[in-house]
Amino acid sequence: MTAPLPTAIDRSRPLNSVVAWPPAVLDTWMRRLQQELGVSGFGAPHLNLRAPFQTPLDTPDLVAALRAALRHQPAFEVRLRGWKRLPGVIFLECEPDPPLLRAHDLLLSVGPSTRAAYDGAEYRPHLTLALGVLAWGADLLWDAVQGRTPPVSAFTVEALSLTRESRGEVQELHTFPLRGADAAAGPFPAGGVGAAPH
Numbered sequence: 608m609t610a611p612l613p614t615a616i617d618r619s620r621p622l623n624s625v626v627a628w629p630p631a632v633l634d635t636w637m638r639r640l641q642q643e644l645g646v647s648g649f650g651a652p653h654l655n656l657r658a659p660f661q662t663p664l665d666t667p668d669l670v671a672a673l674r675a676a677l678r679h680q681p682a683f684e685v686r687l688r689g690w691k692r693l694p695g696v697i698f699l700e701c702e703p704d705p706p707l708l709r710a711h712d713l714l715l716s717v718g719p720s721t722r723a724a725y726d727g728a729e730y731r732p733h734l735t736l737a738l739g740v741l742a743w744g745a746d747l748l749w750d751a752v753q754g755r756t757p758p759v760s761a762f763t764v765e766a767l768s769l770t771r772e773s774r775g776e777v778q779e780l781h782t783f784p785l786r787g788a789d790a791a792a793g794p795f796p797a798g799g800v801g802a803a804p805h
Contacts, residue, residue: 648735658723
């Protein structure tokens with residue numbers, strides 16, 4: 608029997624995401640900038656390849672479905688476009704290059720699961736610097752990031768990680784090395800969430 612497709616996010620249940628961790632040099636730079644400016648995103652700096660979602664699949668079945676979907680997914684490059692702001696958030700926008708969009712679409716095919724309004728055609732890849740920015744401070748914060756240039760203009764995503772958020776805590780559940788990635792090179796940023804079970 609096929610599990611029913613969830614129709615809405617149930618705030619009492621955990622949220623899953625599939626993320627790429629930035630390289631250590633970019634992770635460290637973003638964390639230091641956050642500390643300097645007194646801001647934060649949600650958890651460690653990360654690029655969501657699949658927005659937070661819920662699924663009736665249990666963890667082993669979800670890991671198996673993601674492993675099958677990602678079996679032939681090659682490593683891909685992410686290029687940083689620059690700073691962007693929306694109400695309540697300031698982030699480093701990434702170029703929506705075809706390999707990145709293909710990976711996003713591939714991950715959307717894994718389910719059944721809920722979808723966010725900013726999945727699919729509305730997907731905007733980014734690394735969040737500040738979340739929950741109040742309107743009175745938004746212009747000051749925006750001015751403060753102008754001229755702040757990341758230490759890299761692009762990075763290669765060699766692995767994706769399944770994470771789960773529950774009660775404000777983010778747990779890494781599984782890491783999926785991508786085809787062509789050097790298995791010896793870990794995908795985790797220095798000081799990041801640590802090694803995930805394989």
